[in-house]
Amino acid sequence: MSAVAPTATVPEIRIRALNDAPFRPDGDFVLYWMTAFRRVRGNFALDRAADLAHVFGRPLLVLEPLRCAYPWAADRFHRFILDGMEDNRRALERAGVTYFPYVETSPGAGKGLLAALAGHACAVVGDDWPGFFHPRMLSAAGSVPAACEVVDACGLLPLRATERPWPSAYAFRRMLQRTLPKHLDTMPAERPRRGLPGPAVIPRAVRKRWPPAHGALLSGQIGLETLPLDHAVGTVPLRGGATAARRRLREFLERLDRYLDERNEPEAAAASGLSPYLHFGHISTQEILQALAGREGWTPDRVAERATGKRTGWWGMSAAAEAFLDELVTWRELGLNAAFHMPSHQSYDSLPGWARRTLAEHAADPRPNSYDVPALEAGETHDPLWNAAQNQLRRHGVMHNYLRMLWGKKILEWSASPERALEVMVELNNKYALDGRDPNSYSGIFWCLGRYDRPWAPERPIFGRIRYMSSANTARKFRVKGYIAEHGGEKGVHVDDAVST
DNA sequence: ATCGGCTCGCGCAA
């Protein structure tokens, strides 16, 4: 099927057919079903849909749906996604592409919309994403009445460029250094293709049953009170969408030199803060790499010949840029690799053998401190640094990178079993973190339990040979007083937060 | 302040 399809701009390896239905050249439009890469720039899936629309001489219709009944659905995620939808609405309007934002108003209301539109389409193109509910959703989507394919716009390395899960960042990095160069010269488009026929006509019956979301909902003039969400989780004072992502990227690059020495300092705003935007697909790795390249005067021919697996020296950029790229590319795509190749990556059994063994040997150790979920959730433990980190997560939807590790280690220490610790981490992270439910969130959580890590001595209670971390040592190594003052206790609540609840 | 040792499994060189 893809033999008749043009692949001028999108590499074949990123395209996957979900069924063997033939293209329908006399369809009314090509449908792009946007669910993971919620952006118009740097999006191979949108590029592919636009290529097909061009070939068939038909309009492109972009459907961006938002369900309300997925696990942990809550105001903060809805608001963040809606911000992005408003950006997409504007950008597609400028490009002359028809945009259909759909926001479910009751659980399951959106069921049937994709199939109904597919019935009129030359082809359906969707987002190939290995995390959360996507794999199951995509395998069901193959039954729509049209040719349906999904495109991998996850990162620099196509998911299908590897054939197995990697056990360590070091080995994965060495593979990347060998493999990435041949993928760096194919970049997605910087803006949606112009000049396609249009507008696409959405059938009346479809508009009637699934009315497009009101502009005032996207722009925030209408609130989320009427939607069936967990309103108790609250919103966060962070704007979503591609425009905010781009602004954040520019700010980050202005202070990139601080990244090297200060990214682990809880009180320094040295980290990129891009994780929520990457999670919802509001910005692409390629756009970030291009911005770095511009700042560093870098071109792909600067990469080293030898693949050593070392963290620095391969890209041929400044030390700070390379440290950031190791997060953005090595660690992020390592998480995607796990999600893609290990359907069990969210289950305890996917931990390495040595980790499960040592944790099992200490499963019966007494737990001097233990807290139930409500106490943890509210940040009411004996540990002020941990409480501050948890409060930051609950109120802001993000947590400082270094403290995120400590946060997980303490949950292991305070839980009745490592399996229970995993459940609690997943619950709190997915409930409150904007980048929760991301493959990277899972690799971060599993790292706390030994994934991608090695055993450490001495063998300790509860942890066994799992790497141990303590709040006392963290306080010794970094400045944390201001962080605790800012996020600890009731007076840490900001005006923004008070407004949001 | 800095250093080594602790411990396991991998991937590569031999």
Added chain:
DNA sequence: TGCGCGAAGCCGAT
């Protein structure tokens, strides 16, 4: 088969 090496650690010795 051996060996070097690893997301951010910890602890005690110097």
